[in-house]
Every structure is written in structure tokens, then in C-alpha cells.
Amino acid sequence: MDNYLSSVKNSCKLLKIFLNAPKELGVSELSRKLELSKGAVHKLLMTLESEGFIKQNPLNKQYSLGYTLLELGNKVLKNHNLVDFAKPYLQRLSEKTKELVCLCIIDGKDAIYVDKIDSKHPIRFNAEEYRRFPLYATSAARAILAFHDREFIDEVLADDLITFTPYSITESRMMQDRLEEIRKNGYEISSNLRNVGATGIAAPIFDAYGKVPASVSVIGPTDRMTPYQEQWVRELLQITREISQELGYREGR
Amino acid sequence: MDNYLSSVKNSCKLLKIFLNAPKELGVSELSRKLELSKGAVHKLLMTLESEGFIKQNPLNKQYSLGYTLLELGNKVLKNHNLVDFAKPYLQRLSEKTKELVCLCIIDGKDAIYVDKIDSKHPIRFNAEEYRRFPLYATSAARAILAFHDREFIDEVLADDLITFTPYSITESRMMQDRLEEIRKNGYEISSNLRNVGATGIAAPIFDAYGKVPASVSVIGPTDRMTPYQEQWVRELLQITREISQELGYREGR
DNA sequence: AACGTCGTTCTCATATAGAGAACGATAACA
DNA sequence: TGTTATCGTTCTCTATATGAGAACGACGTT
Known part of the structure; x- marks a missing residue:
């Protein structure tokens, strides 16, 4: 991994984990699946959430995919x-x-x-x-x-x-x-x-x-x-x- | 911008640019809209492309949104x-x-x-x-x-x-x-x-x-x-x- | 009451991100 | 047909942001 932006690659991988997983996932679970420290995953999630790519459920603190992805996916279809x-x-x-x-x-x-x-x-x-x-x-x-x-x-x-x-x-x-x-x-x-x-x-x-x-x-x-x-x-x-x-x-x- | 991963934030912003833009965009144009150097944008694009979030048109070298976003958007709906x-x-x-x-x-x-x-x-x-x-x-x-x-x-x-x-x-x-x-x-x-x-x-x-x-x-x-x-x-x-x-x-x- | 696990916060050494210059290729123009 | 502008890509380099890891309080379970 030399030519790629590691944190961006991690964020992409994080999002894709949700494709074959339940609706909501916690920091620890994502950390294990990504083989990344909990702190790093948390920062990833904070960033993605600020852009609407991820949403946190305030009740159980777990995370799920955000609606911005819905917009982007729809744009792909229209394209x-x-x-x-x-x-x-x-x-x-x-x-x-x-x-x-x-x-x-x-x-x-x-x-x-x-x-x-x-x-x-x-x-x-x-x-x-x-x-x-x-x-x-x-x-x-x-x-x-x-x-x-x-x-x-x-x-x-x-x-x-x-x-x-x-x-x-x-x-x-x-x-x-x-x-x-x-x-x-x-x-x-x-x-x-x-x-x-x-x-x-x-x-x-x-x-x-x-x-x-x-x-x-x-x-x-x-x-x-x-x-x-x-x-x-x-x-x-x-x-x-x-x-x-x-x-x-x-x-x- | 202290608590966020800057390159991840940039990658999100980059993807969202496509929402209100033509199907395909070039490196230079994205670089201007993001206020980021061409080199940095290019590396962003390479990374996103490797994960299927972005696709390059080999004919005109321009970039567009990738099909992974279609999958993710659909997952949001199903969730x-x-x-x-x-x-x-x-x-x-x-x-x-x-x-x-x-x-x-x-x-x-x-x-x-x-x-x-x-x-x-x-x-x-x-x-x-x-x-x-x-x-x-x-x-x-x-x-x-x-x-x-x-x-x-x-x-x-x-x-x-x-x-x-x-x-x-x-x-x-x-x-x-x-x-x-x-x-x-x-x-x-x-x-x-x-x-x-x-x-x-x-x-x-x-x-x-x-x-x-x-x-x-x-x-x-x-x-x-x-x-x-x-x-x-x-x-x-x-x-x-x-x-x-x-x-x-x-x-x- | 003690323990395990959760999400979150913090520090810090190190890897890396992003600026900027230089590249060859292509297109536009005179 | 040269000239020029702009394109996407590659490269180097240093300031900086990144990610490991420990420590935190909050829960829930035993």
C-alpha cells in the first residue's frame, strides 16, 4: 500500500463492510473487521458522519450507512x-x-x-x-x-x-x-x-x-x-x- | 478541522461534487472545486477507484461515480x-x-x-x-x-x-x-x-x-x-x- | 461488588498527506 | 504547421495528520 491514501482506503472498506452485515455495527466490531484500532475507527466514523455517509443511532450508539449514499447511488443510475x-x-x-x-x-x-x-x-x-x-x-x-x-x-x-x-x-x-x-x-x-x-x-x-x-x-x-x-x-x-x-x-x- | 481525517473528508466532498455536476469530471476541475492540488486529487481518485467508488473513462481520462455507490445506496434503502x-x-x-x-x-x-x-x-x-x-x-x-x-x-x-x-x-x-x-x-x-x-x-x-x-x-x-x-x-x-x-x-x- | 465490554478521549512517534514543480500527451489556434 | 494552453500523471519533500495503544466513564452481566 504505497500509492494509496490509507485513511481513504480504510473509509471505503469500512463502508463496504456494511454490505454484508446487519444494519447497525459498533465501533469495536468494525475495528475488529478492519483490523484497525478502535480510536482510528472512531475517528473514521466521526468524519464519515459529518459528511452524511454514516449515521449514528443515539439510542444504542451503533452506526449505519447514511443517506448521502442513497443520493450518490441514485446519481450513478442516472448517469x-x-x-x-x-x-x-x-x-x-x-x-x-x-x-x-x-x-x-x-x-x-x-x-x-x-x-x-x-x-x-x-x-x-x-x-x-x-x-x-x-x-x-x-x-x-x-x-x-x-x-x-x-x-x-x-x-x-x-x-x-x-x-x-x-x-x-x-x-x-x-x-x-x-x-x-x-x-x-x-x-x-x-x-x-x-x-x-x-x-x-x-x-x-x-x-x-x-x-x-x-x-x-x-x-x-x-x-x-x-x-x-x-x-x-x-x-x-x-x-x-x-x-x-x-x-x-x-x-x- | 482538528478532529476529522482530512483526506477522508476530502474524499467525501469529492464524491458529493458529482451530485450537482455533469456525469464526468476531470482532475483539474475537481482540484479547483475542492481547492486542493491536482496531485492530491489524483491520489484521492486513484484510491477511490481501487475501491469501486470512482470509475475512470479510458477514452477521455475523466472520472465518474462508481457502482459500489449503487450497492451502498441500495443497502441504505433496505436498512x-x-x-x-x-x-x-x-x-x-x-x-x-x-x-x-x-x-x-x-x-x-x-x-x-x-x-x-x-x-x-x-x-x-x-x-x-x-x-x-x-x-x-x-x-x-x-x-x-x-x-x-x-x-x-x-x-x-x-x-x-x-x-x-x-x-x-x-x-x-x-x-x-x-x-x-x-x-x-x-x-x-x-x-x-x-x-x-x-x-x-x-x-x-x-x-x-x-x-x-x-x-x-x-x-x-x-x-x-x-x-x-x-x-x-x-x-x-x-x-x-x-x-x-x-x-x-x-x-x- | 467485581468484571467484561462498550464508545469515547487522549498522547505521541511515525508514516503519510498534500503542495508544487515537471512530465508527456492532447487539443485549440494562428 | 508550429505555438500555446490545458490536460492527466508522476515525482520529491516536509509539515502534519494518522493510527496504535492506553485510559476513561458508562453500562450490563455475573
Whole structure:
């Protein structure tokens, strides 16, 4: 750690601890998780609180994330014009399939669902919106990963493949084959990846540079998806083709 | 600035600059706005980028807010159980009035809309969701402010009252009278506060401690609201009474 | 009543933050 | 096509802010 501002890095890490923790945390607990002295953590919290990034509960003295983060997060969404751009297309797809429709983007070696339209069915799956997860872990993410450089893919698959259900692929070699298939077909179908009993169909969005920054996916219970599988693939590919074109993508270079 | 970590404070200020700025900003511009050397700002950005709080556009070298902020902002929402709690009540109110229904909370000397259900009418107003604004500036906020300590109110009104339309109250004295009226009636109606031609009706939510942490409001075009004014007030007060009770509030102590 | 743990405050040696100059790259202009 | 201005980035260096650690009072438990 030579080039970075250590206290800033600590403050970022502190905030991120809250992502996988209960709503409120105390100084001592944060101090342990950060491996930093209590005094230092306290000063961090005081500073972050003065800027609205952290809030202290006066009743139990514990700390939680502040509302300034809500503003900043919302600004991130507004900045990302693809979300507004794709909205009407997602809505069309949602009306046709009546299933959960998601817009997924790449960020570093992770994927994030940045928009979704819920299924109209009483039985349905929920996408973990705005949550970060690995690029190999869902169909939506794979549809993005498959169309990146071999070099980048290798880098992503070099990490241990974390699985969320017993059905997931854990072998880097098998994943490579899978991605090859996605490139061949132009879309991805898989079941039981993130939730057992769920099937996802996903297709990439190409931008003007031929890059794939995002994907659109349809997700639903497997038994409801299977009968319509081919139809939903057609609809999905139609939608992603339209979005890609409007982003300036020209097929075949 | 003695008790605070200066670099952390700077990093917070840096992030907040983006709230009222274009999507992307350069080092030099940020350096000017922060009144910090370019070198220092660059190191700040490098650190924030390494944690996903900032993203650099490789094409023009400019910086924008990172997706980690999206995750954190979403976590803030999930933490705030009032949002989930109030959702069904807001929906009921939305179905009855067909107008924009908002849930507004207090944060320091500001108010924030944390949830909304859009109007079904083709002509409608938009609430600036997740945006921070002064406690005197909208009917929803005033319905909260009115039920706070005289001391706190004085503190809020001591600042210069920023106005968004020519019709707003700018005199602290007049605002005090207005708040007195809200306390007497138990709700607030006002027009042309934030948008010309809009009327808002708002009522406070009381918690188990008798405090007012939030309000519910109905907002629509004045000419469409006026005929139903009394009816919407009744519906609104019914809803806020139910929410308050479920939060543990007992009327009359 | 004694103990453990909490959040907070304090001191102090040391690592580090931030100013400022210099860099190459790029864009604007004549 | 040079010239100039401005950009993002890198570097050095010293004053300073940082973070460890001990000590504090306040709770809650045993």
C-alpha cells in the first residue's frame, strides 16, 4: 500500500463492510473487521458522519450507512444512460413473456443488475438488483463474459469459481466450453445457476465499438419457461438486436 | 478541522461534487472545486477507484461515480424498514387518489423522498426521489418539520430560506405561523412550492416515541386536486394514522 | 461488588498527506 | 504547421495528520 491514501482506503472498506452485515455495527466490531484500532475507527466514523455517509443511532450508539449514499447511488443510475435507453425495450419484453426481465452490466470482473421489471405471475424469482456478483455466476453475466477477450476470460476464470447451487459449473475448463457455446449460439440458457428451479435466458448487447457492456435476460421457473423456450429466445434476440443497433453497433463489422 | 481525517473528508466532498455536476469530471476541475492540488486529487481518485467508488473513462481520462455507490445506496434503502413497512399503505392511497404518493423522511436538517408511487394520469409531477432538500421547502417536509421541537425549527429557519418558485414563503416569521397551522390541522396543504401548478397534501407519521421521522404526501396538478381536496385529506390522515399506530404510536400519549 | 465490554478521549512517534514543480500527451489556434 | 494552453500523471519533500495503544466513564452481566 504505497500509492494509496490509507485513511481513504480504510473509509471505503469500512463502508463496504456494511454490505454484508446487519444494519447497525459498533465501533469495536468494525475495528475488529478492519483490523484497525478502535480510536482510528472512531475517528473514521466521526468524519464519515459529518459528511452524511454514516449515521449514528443515539439510542444504542451503533452506526449505519447514511443517506448521502442513497443520493450518490441514485446519481450513478442516472448517469448510466443505458438504463433509460433500454427501459422501453425491457418493458416490451416483459409484456410478451410476463416473466422477470433484467438488464445486467459489467463492472470490472463483476456483473450488476441495474434494472429489472418484475414478473406478473404470482410465483416468481427476484433479481438481486444493484448487487455485485461474479461474471460466471448467472446466465445474464455469462452472456456478457462470453464476448470478451480470451485474456480477460482467463483472468476471470482463474479465480476459484464460487457456486450458489449444487448444479453450477466449478471447472474452469467446462466453463470455457460453455462460453464457446454461448458465442456460437449468440445467447445463453441455463437452469439452477443462482436459484434451484429457475431458468434464465440471456443475450448480449453490443455497442458501437463491438464491445459487450451489458445483457438482457428473461428469468422464470423452469417448468413455466420450457414450453416457451424457443419463442422467448427469438423475442430476446430481437430486443437485444434493436438495442445494439440503436447504440451504433453494425453487424458483421 | 482538528478532529476529522482530512483526506477522508476530502474524499467525501469529492464524491458529493458529482451530485450537482455533469456525469464526468476531470482532475483539474475537481482540484479547483475542492481547492486542493491536482496531485492530491489524483491520489484521492486513484484510491477511490481501487475501491469501486470512482470509475475512470479510458477514452477521455475523466472520472465518474462508481457502482459500489449503487450497492451502498441500495443497502441504505433496505436498512430503512419504514420503506417496506409503509409500501402497502402508499399503494392503497395511490389507488384511491390516482395521484403521485410519496414517503418522505427527515435526515438532519434535510428531507429526502425515499419512496414514491407514480400517478396514473398522463399529466403528472415527478418527485425527485432520493434527492435531499431543505425541511421547509415542500409540503411533505413541512409536515415533518412542524412536529419537531421549537428549538430545532428555529435552527432550520435560521438559514436563508431558499425558494424554488416565486410563490414560496421567504420570511422566517411567516413560516413559523404556517407551521403552527400545520400543527393545529394535523396536515399541510400548499401549492406552487416546488413546482408551479402543483398542490401537495402531506401528513406526519408518528413513531412509538411520539417523534415524527417521516410523512406521506399526495401531489398533483392544482386543478385536479382542488375538487377532491377534502376527500384526499381524509384518506391521507386515515393512512398516516394506521402507519403511526403500527409503529407503536399511541394517540394522546 | 467485581468484571467484561462498550464508545469515547487522549498522547505521541511515525508514516503519510498534500503542495508544487515537471512530465508527456492532447487539443485549440494562428 | 508550429505555438500555446490545458490536460492527466508522476515525482520529491516536509509539515502534519494518522493510527496504535492506553485510559476513561458508562453500562450490563455475573
